[in-house]
Amino acid sequence: MNLLEKLDAAAAARKALLPNGVGAFGIPIEEIFSATEARIGDRRVLLMGTNNYLGLTFSPECIRAAHEAIDKEGTGTTGSRMANGSYFGHRALEKEFADFYQCSSGIVFTTGYQANLGTISGLVGPGDTVLIDGDSHASIFDGCILSGANIIRFKHNDMADMEKRLRRLGDNIETTLIIAEGIYSMLGDQAPLADIVQLKNKYGGILLLDEAHSLGVLGKTGQGLVETTGLLNEVDFITGTFSKSLCSIGGFCVSNHPQLEQLRYVSHPYIFTASPSPATIASTRAALELLQKGSHLRDKLWSNCRQLYSQLQEVGYQLGPDPGPVIAAVVATPQQALLLWKQLLEHNIYVNLILPPAAPEGKSLVRCSVNAAHTTEEIRYVGDTFAKLYGAISTQT
Amino acid sequence: MTESNYDEIMKLLCDRLSDLTNADVLITPETNLINQLSIDSIKLLNLIMEIEDAFDISIPINALTDVQTVRELANLVHKIKTTSS
CATH class of the missing domain: 3.90.1150.10 (Aspartate Aminotransferase, domain 1)
Incomplete structure (x- = not known):
């Protein structure tokens, strides 16, 4: 064939x-x-089939911010941040996401898909291990494939299966990234984050939580599952998307690990793509403010x-x-x-x-x-x- | 890992594959899992989980992309079991 x-x-x-x-x-x-x-x-x-969870696609604040950004900065950045530089909006939005999650730094990606692709492939590589939920989103799975790491999957939300696989990792736990999602996109169920954190603390590893569907939806200020569980400080990296509650397109990763900044130099999905347009960044900034007050x-x-x-x-x-x-x-x-x-x-x-x-x-x-x-x-x-x-x-x- | 362990792996694989597929199909080390046994991805993943539990190992799912025959699956399980013990 x-x-x-x-x-x-x-x-x-x-x-x-x-x-x-x-x-x-x-x-x-x-x-x-x-x-x-x-x-x-x-x-x-x-x-009834969009991810417009807060219904902000026509919010006057977001539309006005996007209009103003186009008038002031044009329709696109025409290149990557490595080559063409980081606009004020890119840097401001990164700071705002970091502040929102009380983290020391944040990185903005051009899509939510790339946020997972870029973060995962930047954190792990061949010889390392990723332990992922069986119902993981394609962006997580593809990020793992891109990384070249060994991909081990545990049954969806099954903590006994996860523990078994953590135990089997032995010394490889030192180079293992555990990945879960705040809300899973297929059935809408939440990760048992408290149990995952408990297992991570028992066995080791680095924990990444994707709050794509839970950002804006869970928690008093909309941080996601980390907020409803009170476990913000137990998660090493948080990724998310702008294309659901924030009604635009793009993604982010925040962390208190200073090594996050190094991703800008090793993560191909961050480096080799055009940066988000001024209008996208501006409307996202406006939406993030509405989300926190929402x-x-x-x-x-x-x-x-x-x-x-x-x-x-x-x-x-x-x-x-x-x-x-x-x-x-x-x-x-x-x-x-x-x-x-x-x-x-x-x-x-x-x-x-x-x-x-x-x-x-x-x-x-x-x-x-x-x-x-x-x-x-x-x-x-x-x-x-x-x-x-x-x-x-x-x-x- | 000893030769008998390899044989044990091969026997378990053949037994489980026989259960999963048409009884008329003869399972040999050279049997192709996809083309000859028509095992879909869900059945294959369930089989992998059984094998993992039987030998107390985790098989990376990306390692399975190189596996086509029963022998190749047995070799992979054997390799992981050897390095993890």
Whole structure:
């Protein structure tokens, strides 16, 4: 099979899962009306598949900051920070993230994906070990691959399995990076951080926590899982993204380890890419300020999360273990997931369809992302529609 | 690690692969895990976890990219077991 035939085979496998040209992935969005509504084809749909957790995509503060930055600094930096230098905004945002997490330093990356890629591949290399959760995001996995380190995976959130693997590492623990996530993107569950920290303190290793989905969502000031658990000082490196609660694009890593700064000189995903645009940095700075002051947004978000979770749970959908902004209905087959996804769209609700192998353990998921801008009525409508479709989905084979 | 340990690894692998696949397929050291046994990635990862527990080792998942046959998997397990003991 030649290179192009391999792609043909992959395309055939995709078409087998999605017959009749169903465009579930990368669906064309014709118009965006607000943080919660858009037009897909001729339908005005409710957006339940974005990661806009605090609903800030149209916040006047962020939009104004982005406009001003474009007017003042132009549309792009046209190169990497190593070559083209660091703008005031890049440095300011790094300081603001470091201050937010009470850390000595921070680095901003061009995407959240690159934040994990760059941090992990900068911290570990061939001969080192990364111990990762089985449900880790692709950016974590790809960062591990890029690093060349030995990748050892423990069963998702299974502390007995994690401990077994820590024990087996023996002296290699000295060069081991443990990685977990504040909220996992597939089922929306949280890492048992207190247990992970306890094991790290017992066996050793360096701990990196990715707060991509938990930033802005968990904790009084929105720091994430480190804040709700009170374990900020026990985590060595925190990464996160701007593309969820902060409504732009980019990523960060903060730490109290002075060695973090060295990543600027060894991390290819940091060095060999264009730096974030002035507008991106400016809107992110504005959003970070809103996020810290946004306890009312978190209250509304969590009220929405609990409402939808309990509605779906009452109907009988299999969900992740706890309510949260990511609420995924686990169904038995890809066909059921596809049917549910299509039916929801016909009811003007856009959610995410996640099929094997993207979903963990061969599961098929229909995933909702709740946000603070959804009204109580919108959430109720989504819950009611899921309930209406439950019978048809359950009997579909 | 002694030769008998290697044989033990090979026997465990063949036994478990027989359980996982069509009974008509003869498992030999040269059997290709993907092409001949059609083991999907989830079954393979579950099998790896069983092997890890049986020999009290952790197999890096990136080391598996070089593994195609039962013999290559046995060699990998043997190598890790030897270096960890």
